[in-house]
Amino acid sequence: MSQNYLNEVAYQKLRESIVKGVLMPGTHLSENELANEYNMSRTPIRAAISRLESEGLITSLKKRGFLVKNISYNEILNILEVQLMLRLYALNSIKQQDLPCDLHALRQFLDKQIEASKNDDYYEYISQSFMFSRFFISSVNNEAISAIYDSFRDRIIYYSVVNWKMTPHHKHYHANEINQSIYKALIEKDYDIVQQKFNESYQNARQRLILQGVWSDI
Template identity: 40%
Template sequence: MAAISLNQTAYEYIHNKIMHGEFLPGSMLSENELAEALSMSRTPIRGAIAQLEHEGLVVTLKNRGILVKEISMKEAMDMFEVIHTFQLYALDHMQTHGDMPDLPKMKKYLELQYEATEQRAYHLYAKYSFQFQYCLVAILGNNSMMKILDDFANKMLLFAITNFQLTPNEPHYRANKLNRSIYEALLAKDFQLLRRIFIETHQVGRERLMRTGRI
């Protein structure tokens, strides 16, 4: 198997373990153990770790191993604020230029989000919820903004999935109702309602994040 393919195999294995909450933040990973689990040498493991480190999901600690990084409250709050700003900017763009996001694609992600909820597949629910929001900002056609969202994606998902794993008895899946209301407001082109949804959701979410550490 080619080296690039081995690197990708190792990356997908470790990435999936992190995103499914099997390697929780604070966990220490071993190159030797990962290589043994995948029946490969440590070279592709190192390539995969370098990619994950670039994405901000792990950090290599000299003579200790690989640490799955924790997403701090400050970092989560910063990302939450940026996404809210992008939402309002996208809304202003819709009102000013008359453009609308890809509603069929948003409907698809909303349906997938609900399916994941029924299957109790929280990692998929969180992924589709983020992609729903991604469609909203995509209307701006701003590559720099989209790159920021791409950079946020793994971290936001990791933060959400970690909270889900640590608080299994708390209410989750809140974005189902939220994204449904956003979609319906978009269909109706009710921009005043949409602005109210964004602002109220931001206020409630910010308070909950500061109070409980959960989004």
């Protein structure tokens, strides 16, 4: 097997463990332990850790190894703000240019999101909620904008899954009602309601960040 292949396998395994909350924030990462667990040498493990560090999921300790990154209030708030801006930009473009939005495909993401919440599969729920917004934004056919949104995917899912695990007595699955309202408004081409729901989603998530200290379902 090529080194590039092994690097990718190690990256995908470690990334999935972090994003799904198997490795929680503050977990110390040992290259030797991961190499034994994944049955490979330390070289691909080191490459995977370096890549995930550049993506903001791992932080290095000077000469003391690596940790799964803790959640920064400012980082999440910045993501929320950019997420809102991209949603509103896409909505404005759709409205002004009368761009088509594949509502049938959008409904499939919504249905999968709702089904996941019924099964209490939070990882799948937040993944489908992300894809609901991502698909809506892709309607403007701007690859650069889609790439920016995609760059937030793992951190959004990771933050939300960890929040779900750490606050089991709080209400979760907030995006179901919001996305159902957005979908209904898109069918009716009531773009004012869509804008209202995007702003409401941002304000609600921001408020939960303040009340909960850091964690929020975004």
